[in-house]
Amino acid sequence: MSHALVPTKLEELWAYIAENPEAMLCAGGTDLLVKIRSRSVTPDCLICLERLDDLKGVRFEAGEIIIGALTTHRELLHDPIVQRDLSILASAVQNLGSPPIRNMGTLGGNIVTASPAGDTLAPLYILKARLKIRSKESSRSVPIESFILGPGKVDLRAGEILSEIAINQDSRFTVNHFEKVGRRNALACSVVSMAALMNIAEDNTISEIRLAWGSVGPTIMRFGDVERLLEGRQLTVRGIEDAIRKVQQSVSPIADTRASADYRRDVAGRLLLRLLSYASSR
């Protein structure tokens, strides 16, 4: 790598991108710098986005929560809006990497890296996050599930950046659950993860549920049929057994040094059992 550019204003950024069309964008670098070190990417020029203050922070705007793409994980964890209204995202970020990684890494970086094991992704899928994509000339907004195309693949064209993440809180959930299964308690790449937003009626039936799994397919996986099956069911082992099996049949995990595909498949379904702890004990 011969040079790195550090814009502080968007106009500067657009100019740098225009002058260096081959440059790679860096948003925290906790994944990119690892790839550069191992020479799996060899960019000649890096444009570092971390000092674009306009793309940082969390705010309410027109009934939506807007998160700047360059907001670091640490900033998210300490943000009162995230703590109060996006607790599922907060619990995912709490388990992400380690303190140094949370200090450097950004939400936008985690999204654009598009790893099936990206810790923030499963919560963002069920929060129905929309992503704002900007270039010098234009701006568009896409749901996260159409932005992420596959492992490391996103719908980002030349000259575009991910600028903001918008979350519309159309419904409220009493249960905000995220569990990451890793091989250790910190600095662990997820082996399976599950995010759940759920409302339970007084008689312990599931009235509404949204679910998403990480690390069991090429991207975050959601299963509409599992959610439909669960809605109206009792929150008991019996009530969710067939949903567990259905999840196990639907996921498509791979094996690597961390876990076998069978384990991931098995545990992806079993993680639903954790929801039983939210059942009220009458």
Place this chain on the structure above:
Amino acid sequence: MSNRPANIGSTLLRPDALLKVKGEARFSTDFYEKGHVWAGVKRAGRPHAILKNIDYSEAIKLPGVIAVLTHKDVGGTNRQGVIKKDQPVLVEDRIRHCGDAVAIVLSDTRRSMEEAIRAIKLEVEPLPAVTDPRLSLKDDAALVHEKNEDRNILLGGAITVGKGRAAEAECDEIIEATFETQRQEHAYLETENGWARLDDQGRLEIVCSTQTPFRDRSEIAEALGLDLKNVRIIVPYVGGAFGGKDGITVQTLLALSAMHAAGRPVKMWWSREESFIASVKRHPSILRYRLGAKRDGTLHFLDVDITMDTGPYDHLGGVVLALAMEHSGGPYRIPNGVVDGRCVYTNNPISGAFRGFGVTQVSSGIERAMDLLAVKIGMDPLELRLKNALRAGDRNFVGKTLTTSTGITECLETLASHPLWTQRSFWKRNAGILKKRGVGISAIVHGSGYGPIVPDYANAKIELTGEGKFRVYCGVVDMGQGNSTANVQIVSSILNQPANDIELVLPDTERTLPSGSASASRCTYTFGNALISAAKIMKERLCRKAADLMMKKDPQEFSTTPITIRHLPTGSEIPLKVIANMMDSSERIVTAYFRAPVAEDLVTGDYNLRLHGMPHNLFSYAANLACVELDEITGKVTVENYATASDCGNVLNPQLYEQQIQGGAIQGLGLALYEDFVAVEGHVTTKDFSTYLTPTSMDAPDIESIAMGIYETTGPFGSKGIGEIATNGPLPAIANAIFDATGHMLEKSPITPESVLTALTEISKE
């Protein structure tokens, strides 16, 4: 540090603690100079092949490249190793593992060095790789060393005890199990590195991160054909070693590089990835145990079969095997049996010294076997251990009579009355929803020192400086464990001098005296004993000098006091500085020698086993307890509590003691649950810390370390070795805790969530 004299048995802060926290301590990585040369290694990249040609024609043309060196540039034997010198410095014609060093690039910059290494092309003829130690023993296996006497066996041996296998028929109960332990990487913070220069007199000076400066010097001289006197090794602070720097890493490569750098200093510093591929690992092992007892729980018979995968070179593999065989029966009286072991060559990564040194592996075998037996007999596992625990005067499993302090009974009794043990049923019943709990124990013995033949000696040296302070020349490396702090305590307390007036000279083959390796739980025992003698001689010499000066007849009337010598009857004092100035520089230096006592027992007629260390004379003991919680959804294991009661002699420094226990226990926790250095067909697949997982602070339980404080009469101030024993406890204690929770004994490590989940689902089926 402290401005008052240190006491033995109380905590003295490490003199290096603040320096390290502030970044002021100098490690060998910190050596730089304008215009220095970078040296890097071309690795073989394949597990087994004939090397036909090394084409560096492109590499040498790259800008900044000074030279490319191959085996043709090596002047000596081109062989290194401790017992068996079977490892080439640079490969001649045969590649035996992916990490073999084939060529060295010298370059002006690190970047051009790396580029040149990539540009070197190796022409090879691949050979079938031997990567399964079981298959390595078959008649049709490819040979790793064609000229080795016993095909792929580096060292093998057997010991029969009492009636041998005939005693099996006399047992009421027998259990049998086969355990497999994995390859473990040391994962020290500071990767292998060094700094070297050849001066115009032909003298080589090497600053490096090593546990063995004096042995390195001989190995370098022999491999490169140099005069020993022309090689100097200096070892500043070391950023961790754990056995991985017990022997040559960069040293010979660096020395060879310096010989071709036209007098410029040369730096070599392996990346983490290179360290992973090239450095030694803990031996993977296959352990078959048959353990038999009488109905009342008296152990009667043991048959152990040990196979260890040493990779392509000895390193210290034979010694590791011998120590494993010696400890295969644990801390118990077992009157009859057989231990049969072999260390085999493969084309896997090299196995070698690693804290625990074979004892870690067999401890996990005998201790899991004990719990299987306890259940079979229907006896409490702690009671079974107490019933058979070794006492002084007993013979251990290989027949060595225990003549030194033997405190395993006290350790076990301490656990027996510990709340974590007495209240375990209550604790287990209180497991949360979808959780299961278990409590397991392990009892460990760990020998220290080199065994009966290789002399385990140290030479201490103390100098009274012109300022009236004391300089201690440490011949044994402190790789972070804190033995140099113990050295300060010993000298400070004997001479009654302020601890911060004691200056340490770290190992340097030209200044400090040969004192063996920083290994085998021997540092403070052997060097400490020598240092006590030196300090006493110094004290006596100074008192005599003072008596002469004050015209008193009896030096006994004097004592050293902080910065002075006092005449006790009159209270008059002479400053040490004054005394120092009246002494010739040769008088101000005291040296003393200590050689550790060895076992006289002839437990085996096999000289080779004895040469490799069988048997030892001095043993430390520990009993450990692990409380684990298992998650029934994921199989995740959480160690909630860990306690260890250990007999490592009298404690010189409680804080260092606790740090050794905790550090060792966490390294053992890594072996039990997380760490697995994987090579598939000889190719490493856990290439860095993203896939080679060590426990983090978030994974470490509270660890309680209780010292028995039993006085060992041969030890310095009653102490014994503590460096390794704590590493051996966690794997068997955790496996036994999972056995307690699930009824399934997991035989393979690391214990993965997957294997626990399988065990848990099997119970729900039952």
